[in-house]
Amino acid sequence: MDRYAVFGNPIEHSKSPLIHTLFAKQTQQVIEYGRQQPDSNGFNDAINAFFTEGFIGANVTSPFKLDAFRFADELTPRARAAEAVNTLYKRQDGSILGDNTDGAGLVQDLQRLWGELNGKRLLLIGAGGATRGVILPLLTAKVQNIHIANRTASKAQQLADRFKKEGVITASGFNDLPEIQFDLIVNCTSSSLDGGLPEITPSIFINASYAYDMTYKAQATSFMVWAQECTPSIRTADGLGMLVGQAAESFYVWRKVRPKIEPIIEIVREML
Template identity: 30%
Template sequence: MGEPVPPALSPSTRLAVLLGDPVAHSRSPTIHNAAFRALGLDAVYLACRVASGDLPAAVAGLRALGVFGANVTIPHKETVVSLVDRLTPEAEAIGAVNTIVVETDGTLVGANTDAVGFVQPLVPFERQLRGQPAVILGAGGAARAVAYAILAALQPSRLTIAARQREQAETLLYALAPYDPRGVLHAVALEEAAVPMIREARLLVNATPVGMAPHPEATPWPHATDFHAEQVIYDLVYAPAETRFLRDAVVHGAIPVGGLAMLIGQGAAAFEHWTGQAMPLDAVRLALAGT
């Protein structure tokens, strides 16, 4: 089946958008348009490819065009922090914005719903993960939200940030230091130095775009023999739904968690910011199943 048609348009139709590059793979239009339609809201959600150099103009244009809400995705989540008028406490703590609320007076409020969206699929595994070591692959805007969420929700014994360049991981570590009173954050290069941490981890998260279409056979960690049955392996990539990273997890007995659940969770929180209403999740899941 093809992409569901958006809600019918009218002269009073309100607009919400996704700002990122690339955006062709995004399922967010399916999610939000299904929610608008189910609730009878006269609104439409469009994905807009925005190059990095055009981001300031695109954000300023939200006011001019009467957009009431926006999502922000790779690679703009950190850059957009300086382009909004104020931040929610979560966005300020994380240092990244994935949701913009345009208030009635034109004020742009930067929020971050990635953290709450990340935690929701882990609720069934909370008991086995709480107080255990965890590893995040990547150190960008998504990794910041994931690290913040893990520190707050799971209180790990150690949380290792592994990035291609150790300096990137250290930057994230310093940014989150105020939220790490127990000193459990560690930074390493995404090389052999990360091997012991990954083997010991009970939660391993891919917070990079590696494995995203059109390169579904790529993986952020090719040494799959490090995976084992006592791990939950979580891939934030959701297109494709079954990445090589997750397939490797299944082969070695680990519990796989795909990125679509997080996408729905963060989207539901953004939707509530914009509309004041709960997202109709059954309608959203039905729409996703049909695409």
């Protein structure tokens, strides 16, 4: 039986074992999937032992995505662009492939919810690792342009400069947003986890059609509520579909089978 696990610290809250077990049942695959919680500085020892013991692949979450990026023998283009790895796969020759499926998970969920992204004008709030991991897949999906807004404008500009050869991408601080309209706004910060909001003007929602929060909860997140208060006609969604989507992409990397994500999203949401 092929064995997999998710690495993180803390990790007991992770939905990955449930999601991948459901994927396996749906696609008639036989796998075992568990959790691994190394010490904060113990990732390399833990992952080496993991693969030595015969495990095939791993998902990697906070705080180990950079460690996994450095550990991999080879990186996919999207992992290289993200400068982080959330999926490791031991190939038949023994080498370790590092991939990042976060951006694919976001793009697939946005398309599932609201159709193609071609021509859309996007605002990404925040300039951390979550943002960096999704820019290339979004540009590859042929969005018209991306604007990154961050509390520290220079950090947003660094990200924009990094990807400017891939598409139209601009940046600013929260307080000096350009006077342009956005079709889709994505909150890439973790502000909603404790009921907070990004410190950005509510005018961003004027004429916007969609607002997406990468975090997720049993009820609407604070960002989703705020967006609808500002623009009642706006359509909102949380990041549960992104979570399941990135997991499905990892499952495909390992098993070469694509699970159907909508039934799994429904099951996981009922358990929140």
